[in-house]
Amino acid sequence: xxxxxxxxxxxxxxxxFAGLAGIKNPADKARPGAVMxxxxxxxxAGLAGIxxxxxxALGAAGALGLWNHQNTKLAFWGRLGLLSILGIPFLLKGLxxx
Numbered sequence: 001x002x003x004x005x006x007x008x009x010x011x012x013x014x015x016x017f018a019g020l021a022g023i024k025n026p027a028d029k030a031r032p033g034a035v036m037x038x039x040x041x042x043x044x045a046g047l048a049g050i051x052x053x054x055x056x057a058l059g060a061a062g063a064l065g066l067w068n069h070q071n072t073k074l075a076f077w078g079r080l081g082l083l084s085i086l087g088i089p090f091l092l093k094g095l096x097x098x
Contacts, residue, residue, distance in 0.1 A: 016062025
């Protein structure tokens with residue numbers, strides 16, 4: 001079952017590209033949630049999807065850089081970054097011996 005979901009889970013990682021909007025429109029540093037925004041760096045773990053099917057969903061963490069953004073549309077994408085959790089089972093399956 002997990003193998004059938006892997007290609008679709010990998011596509012979730014594309015949400016992480018929304019985090020690039022934070023380059024042009026960064027979140028106000030005075031807003032709470034700085035720790036969550038720093039967790040956007042975990043989006044790089046989505047590169048594991050090259051070798052481990054489904055682990056690309058971890059790339060969605062890149063959108064966490066928009067967490068609690070002053071622009072509500074960008075803040076929505078930041079909340080979608082939590083979908084990166086869906087990539088953890090695929091990463092564990094790929095790293096643990098069978």
